[in-house]
Amino acid sequence: MKFISLSGNPNYPCNVIKFKSTHIMLDCALDSTTVLSFLPMTLVHSNHFNSLPSWNATKEFTDPLLENEIKECLGKIFVDSAPEFCLPEFSCIDMKNIDVILISNYRSMLALPFITERSDFSGFVYATEPSMNLGRLFMEELVTYIERNPKLKRATAWKNLNIFQHLPFPCFPDSILPTVLENIYSMDEISSCLSKVKPVAFSEKICIFGSLHWYPVSTGYCLGSSNWIIESAHEKIVNISSSSTYTTHIRPMDHAPLKNADLVILTSLSLAPTTNPNTRLNEFCDHVEKTLKSGGNVLIPCYSSGKIYDLFECLNAHLDSVSLGGIPIFFISPIAEHSLAYSNIMAEWLSELKQNRAFIPEEPFPHGQLVKNGRIKHFVSLSEESFNNEFRMPCIVFTGHPSLRFGDVVHFIELWGSNPTNMILMTEPEFPCLEALSPYQPLSMKIIYCPIDTRLTFIQANKIIRDIKPKNLVLPYQYTRPFSQAESHNKQPFETMIEADCKMFPYHRKETIKLPIECKYERLLVDSELISSLTTHEIADGIKITTITGIxxxxxxxxxxxxxxxxxxxxxxxxxxxxxxxxxxxxxGMIDMNELLRLLAHQGYLDIVLNKFGDKRFRIEIRSKGITIDIDDETKSIMITAEDWQNDCRLAIRKLLAKCLIEI
Incomplete structure (x- = not known):
C-alpha cells in the first residue's frame, strides 16, 4: 500500500492511498490561510488601504515589476490583488488515475471544483447529503464574497519564483510555492462539480471494482461529517478527520467501526487543544455582555454553518439571563437564510435530543424560533434595503469571512474600528488573530481572541487510539512534536502531541510512504456442488484434510x-x-520404510539395502536391479534412479510407493 500526502496543513487534508490497484483520494480541502497575505477586498473606497505605501524592498533585492503589487502596513507586506488559495499538490499524481474521492465534511471539499472541472479526473465522488449541500453553500458564499467586490487589477509579477522567494510573507509555509496558488472558481464550475457527487448515508456500504467497499460513520463534529471505513476481504483502513466527542447538536461520534484497523489515517485535530470549548463559550458570552453593557457593538467574524448554531443558542440564553434580550443579533451572509433553514430540516443527522424536538414537532434548533420572532435577523448583504431599515445599535453582528479579507466583515471593521467601546471577537482558530487584523492596524476597537474548536484534542485523540488499537497510524509530522502555541509550554507531551503504541508514519507535504500492509489473502466462493463431492481424511487427532480441484x-x-x-x-x-x-x-502422508521394504520383497525384488541419513533422508538400494530410491521427508521428494530399459520396474515401484500413502 502507498500513501501520498498532497497537503502539508493537517487541517486542510488531501491524501491519496493506493490499495489493491485502486487510487482513493481522502478529502480535497482548500487551504485558505494564504489569503492572509492579501489586502482585504472593501465594499466601498477605503482611504486606509488606498493610502498604504508600496513595499520598499531591501537593497539586495529590488524589482520594478512589484511596483503597486505589494503594499506595506506597519512592517508587514500584502499583495494588492484578488485573494488566491493554496491548492493541494495535484502535480504529485495523475488525476485520471484517481478512482474515487471520499469527502469527510463540507469544509474538506472546497477544492473539489479544481479537480472535477480542471483536470482529467473521471472517477466517483462520495459525500453525505449535508456535506454536499453545505459544501455547495460554502462554495457559493466564497465566490459571492470575492465576485461582489472585484479588484480592478490582478497582480502577477510577485508570483515569479525568483521574486517570490524574496518576499517576507508571514503566512506562507516554506513548502508552498506560487504554482499551487489559484483564484477561486466560478458559479458554473460549482454547479457542474456538485452534479458529479453521489450522496451516501451513514453506514451505507459502497462497493467498487468488487475488491473494496467503504462506508461513512458519524464524526460528531458537524452536519454530515464522516469518518470513512475502507475494507477489503481481510484488511481495514480508517480515515479519522475532524471528529469530536463533545455533546453538541450533531450525532455523536461512532467509535465501534474504527476498532482493530490495519491502518488509521489521522488528520484535522483541534487547533485549540489546550483549551476547553465549554470554558471558551462562557468567556465568549461574558465578553459580549461586557461590551454591550458599555454601549459598544460586537463583531463576530464566523463561518455560516456549524459552530454558529451553538453560538446562537448559548448567546441568546445568556443575554436573556442578564436582561440584554432586546439587543438585536444580525447574521449577514449570502447563504444566511439557506444555512438557518437547512439546519432545521436535517433532523436525521442531528443528536438524539435535537431529533426528538423535530418529532414533537418543534424546530431542532432554537434559532428557528428566534428568527421567527425577530430575535435573529438575517440578511444577504449590507446593501440589502431591509438591513438599513432594521439596523440599530448597540448590536451583535455575525458575518464572514473569518479571514477578514473579504465579505461584509471588512466594512464593519472599517466602520467600528476607531471606537474603543466596540469589540471584534475572533472565534475561528485557523486564522491567527494578529495576522488577520494586521492590514487594518492601527485599530482602537477591542480585540478578543477566543478560539472555540470542538474537534479532538491530543488527549482525546490519544485515548481513542488506545481504544481502537490500530496496527499502523499515519499522521501529519506536526502531530508528533509538541504543539507550538505559547499557552502549551507547561503542558505534558501527551497533551500536545500524539503518542501511540502502534507503528507511526509521520508525513510531510508531497511525501510518498510505502506502508507495511499487503494483501496476502483473497476470499474465494466455492460452488456447493464441489463442496458436496469432497471427502476428508483424518491425519491426526482432530485434524482432517481434503483436496479440492475445480475451475x-x-x-x-x-x-x-x-x-x-x-x-x-x-x-x-x-x-x-x-x-x-x-x-x-x-x-x-509419510512413507513407512518397513512397509515399503515388505512390499518390495513381496514383489520379488532381492538384495534390498536401506541407508539412513538422519531422521529425514533415506536411500533404498535394490542391488539385484541396480535401482536406487531416494526419499527426502524434509523436501517431500522421491527420486527413482534406474536405466532407461527399466521403465517397467520404475512404474511398478511407483505403484508400491502409492500404496504407502493416503489417496484423497
Missing amino acids: LEAKDNKFRLGPITKSYRNEFRSQMPTRTLPPNKYLI
Missing part, C-alpha cells in the same frame, strides 16, 4: 471455484491437446 473464475475482483464439468473437459482437450487436467485425487 477458478475471476470476475470484478471476485473469485469462484466451480466443478470441472464434462463439457469443460471435452472443450479443454480439444483446445489444448498437449496439456492435461489436474488429477482428481492426490497422494499424501
Whole structure:
C-alpha cells in the first residue's frame, strides 16, 4: 500500500492511498490561510488601504515589476490583488488515475471544483447529503464574497519564483510555492462539480471494482461529517478527520467501526487543544455582555454553518439571563437564510435530543424560533434595503469571512474600528488573530481572541487510539512534536502531541510512504456442488484434510471455484491437446520404510539395502536391479534412479510407493 500526502496543513487534508490497484483520494480541502497575505477586498473606497505605501524592498533585492503589487502596513507586506488559495499538490499524481474521492465534511471539499472541472479526473465522488449541500453553500458564499467586490487589477509579477522567494510573507509555509496558488472558481464550475457527487448515508456500504467497499460513520463534529471505513476481504483502513466527542447538536461520534484497523489515517485535530470549548463559550458570552453593557457593538467574524448554531443558542440564553434580550443579533451572509433553514430540516443527522424536538414537532434548533420572532435577523448583504431599515445599535453582528479579507466583515471593521467601546471577537482558530487584523492596524476597537474548536484534542485523540488499537497510524509530522502555541509550554507531551503504541508514519507535504500492509489473502466462493463431492481424511487427532480441484473464475475482483464439468473437459482437450487436467485425487502422508521394504520383497525384488541419513533422508538400494530410491521427508521428494530399459520396474515401484500413502 502507498500513501501520498498532497497537503502539508493537517487541517486542510488531501491524501491519496493506493490499495489493491485502486487510487482513493481522502478529502480535497482548500487551504485558505494564504489569503492572509492579501489586502482585504472593501465594499466601498477605503482611504486606509488606498493610502498604504508600496513595499520598499531591501537593497539586495529590488524589482520594478512589484511596483503597486505589494503594499506595506506597519512592517508587514500584502499583495494588492484578488485573494488566491493554496491548492493541494495535484502535480504529485495523475488525476485520471484517481478512482474515487471520499469527502469527510463540507469544509474538506472546497477544492473539489479544481479537480472535477480542471483536470482529467473521471472517477466517483462520495459525500453525505449535508456535506454536499453545505459544501455547495460554502462554495457559493466564497465566490459571492470575492465576485461582489472585484479588484480592478490582478497582480502577477510577485508570483515569479525568483521574486517570490524574496518576499517576507508571514503566512506562507516554506513548502508552498506560487504554482499551487489559484483564484477561486466560478458559479458554473460549482454547479457542474456538485452534479458529479453521489450522496451516501451513514453506514451505507459502497462497493467498487468488487475488491473494496467503504462506508461513512458519524464524526460528531458537524452536519454530515464522516469518518470513512475502507475494507477489503481481510484488511481495514480508517480515515479519522475532524471528529469530536463533545455533546453538541450533531450525532455523536461512532467509535465501534474504527476498532482493530490495519491502518488509521489521522488528520484535522483541534487547533485549540489546550483549551476547553465549554470554558471558551462562557468567556465568549461574558465578553459580549461586557461590551454591550458599555454601549459598544460586537463583531463576530464566523463561518455560516456549524459552530454558529451553538453560538446562537448559548448567546441568546445568556443575554436573556442578564436582561440584554432586546439587543438585536444580525447574521449577514449570502447563504444566511439557506444555512438557518437547512439546519432545521436535517433532523436525521442531528443528536438524539435535537431529533426528538423535530418529532414533537418543534424546530431542532432554537434559532428557528428566534428568527421567527425577530430575535435573529438575517440578511444577504449590507446593501440589502431591509438591513438599513432594521439596523440599530448597540448590536451583535455575525458575518464572514473569518479571514477578514473579504465579505461584509471588512466594512464593519472599517466602520467600528476607531471606537474603543466596540469589540471584534475572533472565534475561528485557523486564522491567527494578529495576522488577520494586521492590514487594518492601527485599530482602537477591542480585540478578543477566543478560539472555540470542538474537534479532538491530543488527549482525546490519544485515548481513542488506545481504544481502537490500530496496527499502523499515519499522521501529519506536526502531530508528533509538541504543539507550538505559547499557552502549551507547561503542558505534558501527551497533551500536545500524539503518542501511540502502534507503528507511526509521520508525513510531510508531497511525501510518498510505502506502508507495511499487503494483501496476502483473497476470499474465494466455492460452488456447493464441489463442496458436496469432497471427502476428508483424518491425519491426526482432530485434524482432517481434503483436496479440492475445480475451475477458478475471476470476475470484478471476485473469485469462484466451480466443478470441472464434462463439457469443460471435452472443450479443454480439444483446445489444448498437449496439456492435461489436474488429477482428481492426490497422494499424501509419510512413507513407512518397513512397509515399503515388505512390499518390495513381496514383489520379488532381492538384495534390498536401506541407508539412513538422519531422521529425514533415506536411500533404498535394490542391488539385484541396480535401482536406487531416494526419499527426502524434509523436501517431500522421491527420486527413482534406474536405466532407461527399466521403465517397467520404475512404474511398478511407483505403484508400491502409492500404496504407502493416503489417496484423497
